[in-house]
Amino acid sequence: MCAIICENTDFFAIFAIVFADFENMMDFNTIERFDKIATPFYYYDMDLFRKTVDHVAELASQHNLKVHYAIKANVERRLLEYISSKGFGADCVSGNEVLHAHDCGFPGGKIVYAGVGKSDKEIYNALMLDIEAFNCESLQEIYVINEMAHRYGKKANVSVRINPDIDAHTHKYVTTGLYENKFGISQHEFEKLIEIIGKSEHINFIGLHFHVGSQITRVSEVFALECKRVNEIVAYFERNGLKVGNINLGGGLGVDYDDPDGSPIADFETWFRTISENIVRRPDQKVHVEPGRSLVAQCATLISRVLFVKSGETKNFLIMDAGMNDLIRPALYGAYHKIENLSAEMRTFFPTHQAYDIVGPVCESSDVWGAGRLLPLSVRGDLMAIRSTGAYGQVMASRYNMKDLAPSVFSDRLDEAPVMTDYFE
């Protein structure tokens, strides 16, 4: 959307750029209200959030799929309460996530619990809630859960996470279904697995769990492949005497980080259609999906202020008050987030653009939001929007450098936002 406007740029090009700027920004009223709020903060567009969840609920019922929201993406209570109120389940990866999901309205019977390293305390708490399934990731874990269930007079529902050995064609840190990954149980242990399940009297074997990776954009290709592999594996286990009642296909649907306004809701249609067309299921077999990112990424924006504009010898730096402590994705994965200068877009219809290295305040050279980004001329105090930050943003934030955690501000409760103090008064 941004471009340098030079003297010979023709009128239509300028018009197109300006129009694109306005199409993409939040409404003026909201931006004016941001001016009074202390930055940085995570701004939640609650209309978009509810629209996304409602859309997914409707599509899932059309395709007869059960949705478990992967709460690791965002554990904000208001979001969880809405998602649980729609009848979705929760996919958790720690004991605290299980307890929090339960506290936010997910009944134990709709909570599944994955993760390669569950501690005894975490297993105990989940056992007490009679959760829908422990998604077990190793043979030893099944053994320990069976023992603990016995000790506490429970029968634990167990699903087994299988490593399907599939390339999700995504960032190597979020590919999880390849043979050498730490997740799930791989083919060489299948026979032993069947034997252990057969011998474990204090577990109910309910099904199989898969998850091949995250931010998958080659949706039909990767998920069709996953379904085909899953069909083979389910058939293998059933042939060997294990009834697979639940097939959990995991999450992974990607979102559009380049154009959040063009694609505010991820392509759930293609994902669900691909599953319907490729999964082999009996009428009594339930098929689960576990979207995390795709349910929440686009509904939040990290709002920050420009603290200083610094001219280097060859570059201009915008130094923001939000840093890698607030959102670690760019520093950790080299992830791209679209950045907009909201104040500059309010100031003028025809902004001049310039390339900036946009950086945070943290004492690490990797604390960079974006290098060489074209933005309207920016000044101290400008409000900046870092887009698509609803997933793996706040949950991965830290207090590194003893920074405060950026709070949540909701579009329908702007009055409750923390007020900006003017130190120059």
Ligand code: LLP
């Ligand atoms: N199910 C399981 C077993 C998972 O491990 C994950 C994510 C999901 C579901 C949800 O996947 P999603 O729909 O969100 O792609 N921090 C990284 C993403 C890590 C994803 C971990 N597992 C990031 O910021 O990109």
